Amino acid sequence: MSGLVNALVIVAVAALVISRQFSARRLDADRRWWLLPAILAVVALxxxxxxxxxxxxxxxxxxxxxxxxGLGIGAGWAWTTRIWVEPDGAVWTKSTKASAAVWIGGVVLRAGLFGLGELLGVRQGGPALMCALAATLLVRSGVLVRRTQALTSADGRAPSYDRIPAYGGDRPRPAWKERV
Structure with missing residues (x-):
């Protein structure tokens, strides 16, 4: 792929993933959470x-x-994402302001690396950024799945609310419906 196509793929994937994460979404821990990062890594490599x-x-x-x-951003993003369980056992997630701060910090660090590469005369392209994005998404998804599994009991029922390790509060809050 050309550099322009790589850049467009990176921007499209990042925009899609980030925009979806800042609205309340039901999380399905059984789906193939590793598939998108794997595809990105294969394309980059x-x-x-x-x-x-x-x-x-x-x-x-x-x-x-x-x-x-990328690994740090993924872990930070996952641990700053709010997770809660509805009484019916459905697990919901929503990124927080802290998640946005993690992304902004990551962009600043990546810009610094790019600047350092330019100073050293190293040619940097989209494949490296795509690999880092794949690592970010893989770690984030893996940590969220792990946190979700810790929230739900073996029979799929909601756990007692006194042991939910959700970011942003000790007690779960009901899911809200966002309107467009």
Whole structure:
């Protein structure tokens, strides 16, 4: 794919995922939560230019830093997402203001890495960013599934509310319906 197509894919996936996360959504922990990150990683790894051949060591270090930032953003995003269980056992999630702060911090760190790469003369492309986005989504989804499994009992009923480790409060709040 060309650089423009890579950039459009990255922007489209990020916009879709982020916009969906800031509205209350029912979470299905049994679905294939790893599929989108896996597709992004495969597309990124198939692209040439993941590592700059002229600055191999610097490019690998920058890619590793990008992946570490991606993992951190995913974990931070998942742990700042509010999760609650309805009386019928349905699990709901909604990203919070803290989640937005995690994303903003991640964008700032990634911009700093890009600037550092430019100073070093390392050619950076979309595949590295796509790998980091895949890592972010994979970690976020995995942590949310894990948190969801901790919330629901083995028989699928809602747990006692005194042990829900939801971010943003000790007690669950009822789901609200957002209107467009």
């Amino acid at each position: 198939r692209e040439p230019g993941l590592i700059d051949a002229h600055h191999h060591t610097e490019a690998v270090v920058l890619l590793a830093a990008e992946l570490i930032i």
